[in-house]
Amino acid sequence: MVEKIAIAIVGQMGNEKMISQNMKERYVYALIMMTEKWITVGSIIGISFLLKQFLPTLFFLGFFLCLRKRTGGYHANTFWQCYLATIITYIMVTFLSPVMIANIKITYSLVVISVILIAIIGTINHPNMDMDAFELKESKSAARWLIALESMILFASILLEIQKSYISYMSLAIILCAALMCVAKILKQEV
Structure with missing residues (x-):
């Protein structure tokens, strides 16, 4: 799911000429890694409030x-x-x-x-x-x-x-x- 969203976002960035086509794969990877990290850290912080x-x-x-x-x-x-x-x-x-x-x-x-x-x-x-x-x-x-x-x-x-x-x-x-x-x-x- 995260990967599909990242691909869609980067695809739109490519269509808008915000990034070059040959950099799409790197942007998808970076966006996936950042999103996954924030999901994990956000969950931990949320649990820390509960506990x-x-x-x-x-x-x-x-x-x-x-x-x-x-x-x-x-x-x-x-x-x-x-x-x-x-x-x-x-x-x-x-x-x-x-x-x-x-x-x-x-x-x-x-x-x-x-x-x-x-x-x-x-x-x-x-x-x-x-x-x-x-x-x-x-x-x-x-x-x-x-x-x-x-x-x-x-x-x-x-x-x-x-x-x-x-x-x-x-x-x-x-x-x-x-x-x-x-x-x-x-x-x-x-x-």
Whole structure:
């Protein structure tokens, strides 16, 4: 459905001479990706309002989306599989957060392990991405810098004693990124 709408919009843009005909395929792809991302993020934000977890969710999304963009990891085969897995995972995050707060030593241990894994692996080169050697090197470097930055933010948040739910959501974002990288490695979703 999203693809049909994107094709129609880009087709109209081509008819109106807003884009060149040879660029249509790229515009369709870009529009599909943006639409799917906004559907997913919009759904998560909507659920966060229902669960009264809007601010912690913003921390989670900020940490997770920035890191995931650079680290890669497991990818589902279709948008709808990805969407359902993402929504279910987000709901699990909201239910795991109080457990993580109650078991803070375990949480911190998992974060340390996750940070080390991300620092070692850097980036998963998924077949859909198919990065060349230079792109992969740059992506790994960016992932390592970002995990260092996010670790410092998390550590500062702990020292400043900000609300525990924010800390648990940020922690879960890092842990989830590392877990998705491990799943991709196990399923051999890399080139």
